[in-house]
Amino acid sequence: MERGIRGWRLGLFLTVLLTAIQGQAKAAGRILLRDSVVARREMLTLSDLLPAETSTLILISAAEIRIGPAPLAGTHRILTHAEVERAMSEAPLLRHILEVPDIIDVTRWSRGLQPAEVQHAIEEEFHARDLQVRISLPGFTLSNSSRRVVTEDSPKLKVTRIERDRNRECIRARVSIVSEPRVPPFWVELPGEIPLQPSQQPLNVVRKGKPVELVYEGHAMRIVARAIALDDGPPGRNIRVRNLDSRKIVTATVAAPGRVEVRF
Numbered sequence: 001m002e003r004g005i006r007g008w009r010l011g012l013f014l015t016v017l018l019t020a021i022q023g024q025a026k027a028a029g030r031i032l033l034r035d036s037v038v039a040r041r042e043m044l045t046l047s048d049l050l051p052a053e054t055s056t057l058i059l060i061s062a063a064e065i066r067i068g069p070a071p072l073a074g075t076h077r078i079l080t081h082a083e084v085e086r087a088m089s090e091a092p093l094l095r096h097i098l099e100v101p102d103i104i105d106v107t108r109w110s111r112g113l114q115p116a117e118v119q120h121a122i123e124e125e126f127h128a129r130d131l132q133v134r135i136s137l138p139g140f141t142l143s144n145s146s147r148r149v150v151t152e153d154s155p156k157l158k159v160t161r162i163e164r165d166r167n168r169e170c171i172r173a174r175v176s177i178v179s180e181p182r183v184p185p186f187w188v189e190l191p192g193e194i195p196l197q198p199s200q201q202p203l204n205v206v207r208k209g210k211p212v213e214l215v216y217e218g219h220a221m222r223i224v225a226r227a228i229a230l231d232d233g234p235p236g237r238n239i240r241v242r243n244l245d246s247r248k249i250v251t252a253t254v255a256a257p258g259r260v261e262v263r264f
Contacts, residue, residue: 030097030098030099031050031051031054031058031097031098031099032051032098032099032101033049033050033051033084033098033099033100033101033104034049034050034051034101034104035101035103035104035105036104036105037049037104037105037106037107038106038107038108038109039070039071039106039107039108039109040109040151041070042069042070043066043068043069043070044066044067044068044069044070044077044106045062045063045064045065045066045067046062046063046065046066046067046084046087046088046091046094046098047059047060047062047063047065048067049062049067049079049084049104050062050098058094058097061091061093061094062091062094064091065087065088065090065091065094066087067079067083067084067087068083068087070106070108071106071107071108072108072182073108073110073149073150073151074108074110074149075107075108076105076106076107077105077106077107078103078104078105078106079103079104079106080102080103081100081101081102081103084100084104085100108151109151110149110150110151111149111150112147112148112149112150113147113148113149113150113155113177117155117157118157118175118188120157121157121158121159121175122159122173122175122188122190124159125158125159125162125173125256128256128257148177148183148186149183150177150180150183151180152179152180155177155179155180156177156178156179157175157176157177157178158175158176158178159173159174159175159176160174160175160176160185160215160217160255160256160261161173161174161253161255161261161263162174162235162236163236170189170190171189171190172187172188172189172190173187173188173190174186174187174188175187175188176217176222181222182220184219184220185217185222203234204232204233204234205233205234205235205254205256205257205258206229206231206232206233206239206254206257206258206259206260207229207232208229208230208231208232209228209229209230210228210229210258211226211227211228211229211258212227212228212229212241212258212259212260213225213226213227213258213259213260214226214227214241214243214250214252214260214261214262215255215259215260215261215262216261216262216264217261217262217263217264218263218264225243225244225245225246226243226244226245227241227242227243227244227250227252227260228241228242228244229241229260230242230249233254233260234254235254235255235256236253236254237253237254238251238252238253238254239251239252239253239254239260240252241260250262
């Protein structure tokens with residue numbers, strides 16, 4: 001009974017909404033979609049193609065019509081008249097009041113990742129590992145190979161590894177943008193002398209017999225599995241773990257409390 005009442009109310013709301021949209025459309029005439037659009041979300045909807053002065057009621061209805069995935073940062077997606085018409089096939093009222101250009105050029109809003117954002121993520125990882133940073137990181141910059149473009153106002157960064165380079169001349173950190181998995185991880189060289197060991201003896205952050213997150217990470221690929229640690233280990237030590245899905249024993253590097261990594 002209650003479900004029937006809710007369904008009746010929803011139907012009544014949609015009827016009123018469509019009637020209001022139809023009334024606004026008659027008053028304003030057909031609405032021409034924009035021929036150039038900057039997308040802010042992963043999924044492009046019909047509302048993204050509407051001009052800024054479009055009424056709220058029409059925007060609400062158009063937001064339910066999916067056009068498809070937005071392009072990657074720095075790329076374009078060209079929508080044809082036929083593609084947009086097909087997307088509107090289940091919304092005949094909108095199809096009646098909207099005018100579609102021959103093509104619509106869609107780009108993705110993006111910005112450069114700022115050095116201060118990367119620095120903050122690195123400092124958080126130092127704090128989590130109880131590392132003593134002997135210097136602050138003033139003037140911290142990103143090399144050309146470390147520059148990344150993001151499509152969020154506040155992306156979530158995570159340092160997945162800290163190690164010395166082969167020549168032991170600097171420390172480098174591997175950074176992932178976990179909120180944007182399509183952006184590949186990158187390495188950042190840290191200035192100055194930064195010890196990799198805490199002031200006391202290194203603490204085991206992974207314990208034998210305890211569950212851990214096993215991360216397989218390579219170029220543009222990240223796979224997470226469940227595992228059981230077969231050894232104790234502080235950050236940076238290689239230990240044995242058993243993958244609970246495959247039951248295989250693999251050697252992985254302790255990256256953080258409860259997390260080990262295999263790079264390939």
